[in-house]
Amino acid sequence: MAEEEYEKILFQFHSDVLDEETIETMWAVVIDKEKGLYKLDSIPFYAPDVAADDIIYAEFDEDQERLTYRNTVEASGNSTVQVVILDSGTDTNEIREMFDSLGCTSEKYNEGYFVIDVPSSLDYSAVQNRLTELQNAGIIGYAESCLSKKHGLE
Template sequence: MSSHVKLFIEYFIGDSKETETESIWALPVKKGYKLDNIPFYVKGVSIGDVVSAEEVDGYLYMKELLETSGHSTIRLWFSSEQDVQSTRDTLKSMGCSSEVSDQPRLVSVDIPPAVSYQEIRAYLDEGEAQGKWDYEEACLGFL
């Protein structure tokens, strides 16, 4: 069984030309690397996607997306840390996994292809309308 590698993905900060780098766990596969955790900052990729990479100074950097998994990634920024765990539990009951970042109010959510995005979106819109969180669609895998 192949073991995980750290894959680095550069992304632009907001609308600026400045970049940051996020590291994501990936598994080597025949034609590249399969992303194996939910991205927090990078847009356009989700867990399960296969990407190509090149080595630069001993580090692996993503070059391009080769194959999409159909998964979607949503980022939630909570108004209060108190709502994080109950929201994660609700999303889990709806079929979605999630991870909390190093910022305790930032949660990244994976929506598998078999889960209805309309149901998840209705839940997210409701929470946003109640002021519990803001959310961003970082990658919609069904498009």
């Protein structure tokens, strides 16, 4: 079986937090290089409206001198949640493990900030309940940067 080929894809977007144009790069598996199709293999730290396993279209951008995201061809149904640790006495990895035990995966940006990938097959209500509990306790703040249609209905 052939090894999967990966490409780094540039995402350009307006950050409401920073109130400026910003960029993020993510790894994606090559599906069809000629057609510009890739499967996102990263959990977005900041880029809105995309989630892990989405099929995306990217093309080479002369100005950026690299492959650049243009649009989502097929949403995976996964959701992305951004989490900020507000309580300095709380270990980021302990909070991540709570969500791992619910069936999610996560990527840590630094101590105090991580993102959660909620698979499309998972019932989001259990994840959302835990997020809300932790937020109400003043331990975290969170934002649903990409909430799939399925998870939005739960």
